[in-house]
Amino acid sequence: MPIDQKIRELQERRKKILLGGGEKAIQKQKAMGKGTARERIMILLDEGSFSEYDMFVEHEARDFDMDKKSLPSDGVIIGTGTIEGAPIAIFAQDFTVAGGSLGLMHSRKITKIMDHALKMRIPLIGINDSGGARIQEGVNSLAGYGEIFFRNTLSSGVIPQISVILGPCAGGAVYSPALTDFVFVVQNISKMFITGPEVIKTVLGEEISMEDLGGAKVHSEITGNAHFYAETEDECFAKIKELVSYIPWNNERKARNMEPAEPSQECNIENIVPTDPTLPYDVKDVIRSVTDKSEFFEIQRHWARNMVIGFGRINGATVGFVANQPLELAGVLDVDSSDKAARFIRYCDAFNIPIITLVDLPGYLPGIDQEHAGVIRHGAKVLYAYSEASVPKITVILRKAYGGGYIAMGSRHLRADFVFAWPGAEIAVMGPEGAANIIFRKEIMASDDPDATRKAKVEEYKTKFANPYVAAAKGYVDAVIEPCETRRLLIHAIEVSGNKAVSLPRKKHGIPPF
Amino acid sequence: MKKKDEKLEILNINYSEYKTRLTKKYRMRKPYKPDDKTRLLSFIPGTINEIFVKEGDKVKKGEEVLVLEAMKMKNRIKSPTNGRVIKVNAKVNDRVPKGMVLIEFDPGK
Numbered sequence: 001m002p003i004d005q006k007i008r009e010l011q012e013r014r015k016k017i018l019l020g021g022g023e024k025a026i027q028k029q030k031a032m033g034k035g036t037a038r039e040r041i042m043i044l045l046d047e048g049s050f051s052e053y054d055m056f057v058e059h060e061a062r063d064f065d066m067d068k069k070s071l072p073s074d075g076v077i078i079g080t081g082t083i084e085g086a087p088i089a090i091f092a093q094d095f096t097v098a099g100g101s102l103g104l105m106h107s108r109k110i111t112k113i114m115d116h117a118l119k120m121r122i123p124l125i126g127i128n129d130s131g132g133a134r135i136q137e138g139v140n141s142l143a144g145y146g147e148i149f150f151r152n153t154l155s156s157g158v159i160p161q162i163s164v165i166l167g168p169c170a171g172g173a174v175y176s177p178a179l180t181d182f183v184f185v186v187q188n189i190s191k192m193f194i195t196g197p198e199v200i201k202t203v204l205g206e207e208i209s210m211e212d213l214g215g216a217k218v219h220s221e222i223t224g225n226a227h228f229y230a231e232t233e234d235e236c237f238a239k240i241k242e243l244v245s246y247i248p249w250n251n252e253r254k255a256r257n258m259e260p261a262e263p264s265q266e267c268n269i270e271n272i273v274p275t276d277p278t279l280p281y282d283v284k285d286v287i288r289s290v291t292d293k294s295e296f297f298e299i300q301r302h303w304a305r306n307m308v309i310g311f312g313r314i315n316g317a318t319v320g321f322v323a324n325q326p327l328e329l330a331g332v333l334d335v336d337s338s339d340k341a342a343r344f345i346r347y348c349d350a351f352n353i354p355i356i357t358l359v360d361l362p363g364y365l366p367g368i369d370q371e372h373a374g375v376i377r378h379g380a381k382v383l384y385a386y387s388e389a390s391v392p393k394i395t396v397i398l399r400k401a402y403g404g405g406y407i408a409m410g411s412r413h414l415r416a417d418f419v420f421a422w423p424g425a426e427i428a429v430m431g432p433e434g435a436a437n438i439i440f441r442k443e444i445m446a447s448d449d450p451d452a453t454r455k456a457k458v459e460e461y462k463t464k465f466a467n468p469y470v471a472a473a474k475g476y477v478d479a480v481i482e483p484c485e486t487r488r489l490l491i492h493a494i495e496v497s498g499n500k501a502v503s504l505p506r507k508k509h510g511i512p513p514f
Numbered sequence: 515m516k517k518k519d520e521k522l523e524i525l526n527i528n529y530s531e532y533k534t535r536l537t538k539k540y541r542m543r544k545p546y547k548p549d550d551k552t553r554l555l556s557f558i559p560g561t562i563n564e565i566f567v568k569e570g571d572k573v574k575k576g577e578e579v580l581v582l583e584a585m586k587m588k589n590r591i592k593s594p595t596n597g598r599v600i601k602v603n604a605k606v607n608d609r610v611p612k613g614m615v616l617i618e619f620d621p622g623k
Contacts, residue, residue, distance in 0.1 A: 203584075203585060204558075204559040204560075204584075204612075205559045205609055205611060206559065206611075221538075222539075277530075278530060278531060278532045278533055279533055280522060280532070280533055280534045280535075305537060306537070326532070326534060327534060327535055328534065328535050328537060329525060329534060329535070329536065329537055329540060330525050330527055330532035330534045331534075332527060336539070362527040362528065362530060362532060363527060363528060365527070365540075366527065366528065367543065368546040369543040369544060369546070372546075402528075430528055431527075431528060431529065431530040432530075433528075433529040433530045434528040434529040434530060437529050
């Protein structure tokens with residue numbers, strides 16, 4: 001047969017596969033606001049950059065009439081491409097083919113591209129849209145999931161792993177996104193849960209809708225499983241591209257430097273933080289006063305809002321911000337905000353991203369529910385993460401830094417490389433009111449006018465201790481700076497710490513309070 | 515999900531009062547209720563399989579009082595206290611939610 005006939009045969013085969021589960025199934029996808037697997041890949045990756053592999057893979061299952069079923073690409077598309085020039089390995093499950101269910105060959109394709117990503121040291125993006133395990137393939141489906149989770153773990157901290165939940169992701173399947181670095185969810189489309197509403201109703205008699213159980217909002221606001229929330233798939237893809245621009249391709253590189261740029265707001269950074277330590281402000285305004293173009297790529301914006309994390313650029317270089325948010329719950333550390341900060345610190349440390357910590361907190365959130373929820377165990381994660389991090393750590397104490405909060409938020413004692421304090425900083429073992437009540441309790445109780453004595457003692461404590469100079473006198477703070485000097489000093493700190501090299505005592509790994 | 519209009523409230527942290535927004539999770543935190551040994555609550559939703567006691571019976575702490583079937587397990591539930599059974603609020607084959615008061619006791623001998 002001449003070659004052009006062979007080529008025609010190839011093109012015919014391709015055309016058949018590209019139809020996926022058929023027109024009807026594709027229309028159903030579109031009706032839900034969802035794209036097809038290949039469409040999603042095309043929108044996300046640079047035009048013309050996608051190279052697909054294993055298009056012609058077929059399943060080999062025979063039980064339950066599977067031998068009569070032909071599943072194009074076995075329900076998943078894998079390949080490589082680029083996003084704004086950065087090499088990407090990607091897989092996208094095809095819901096139109098057997099509900100995107102995972103069978104042996106389906107999982108082999110995913111593990112193939114995962115192995116490839118790890119070998120080539122390039123980021124991995126997984127678009128999850130699947131009904132779950134292919135029941136007809138029995139234990140092979142479970143084996144498939146297990147192999148995926150193992151590779152997620154091995155690649156963790158070596159290459160960036162991003163999960164995009166563009167459909168159901170239930171049961172065991174949901175553990176793959178849980179093991180990856182960043183999870184993207186889309187309103188009305190993403191559904192993540194271990195056990196679905198039907199089973200919950202039958203077994204436990206509790207009624208709840210799929211959206212209320214594991215929809216996008218639930219994971220963005222309540223569980224903290226999701227890192228980025230979008231209203232549409234297109235918005236989601238735009239966010240993914242932005243994220244990829246901030247992070248390196250693997251843990252042996254630094255993120256790509258952009259053109260340095262000035263913050264767009266004028267330096268009225270001095271007007272943001274009130275001198276009265278009990279009044280709130282939005283710490284993101286402070287962040288935006290120091291980043292290039294005043295841009296801040298916030299992560300997990302809607303969960304544990306008393307802690308703010310995200311990426312920004314300082315003179316073109318990616319940095320990670322960890323900041324207390326006095327506007328929410330007074331910026332306290334609690335179970336959720338500790339988890340949020342600790343994991344992000346680990347991420348930055350794994351991928352050579354300097355960490356800038358902005359401190360303004362009154363301490364940990366008191367309460368029986370917090371104590372019983374394990375705030376001790378969770379709070380310890382922040383201390384662990386900061387201590388083990390070997391990337392440059394720069395801390396700016398904006399205002400309050402009391403007690404345990406002072407220690408936990410990137411203090412000198414956890415080996416922050418640069419600790420700056422603003423003139424309004426109050427670095428003390430506790431706030432003046434609390435101190436007066438405890439340290440001077442006897443005097444207050446013995447006094448003829450306890451209220452006047454307490455007031456006087458509070459003032460005394462405030463003047464003596466609620467400032468940065470006591471800590472500066474001990475060298476716990478490197479410099480007390482004017483707010484206007486902040487960006488210049490951050491640029492300088494990052495400049496001089498580019499070759500930072502510290503070594504930990506030899507160990508296989510520590511035992512963080514998981 | 516714009517929350518710009520949430521009003522500021524007072525949050526007391528270690529004797530200092532801070533003006534700030536309160537989160538939904540904070541507002542909805544469960545108030546603490548110490549363990550009440552005179553009431554036996556279901557620890558999980560399920561079905562009552564058997565009840566071994568009736569009103570007026572004397573029980574010892576740790577004695578099995580009923581069987582609650584849930585998640586394919588027949589859980590043998592023990593009495594939290596010595597005393598007498600005052601009220602039994604469920605019958606065999608009832609489907610009960612989590613946290614329902616199943617049996618009330620009078621701990622006084």
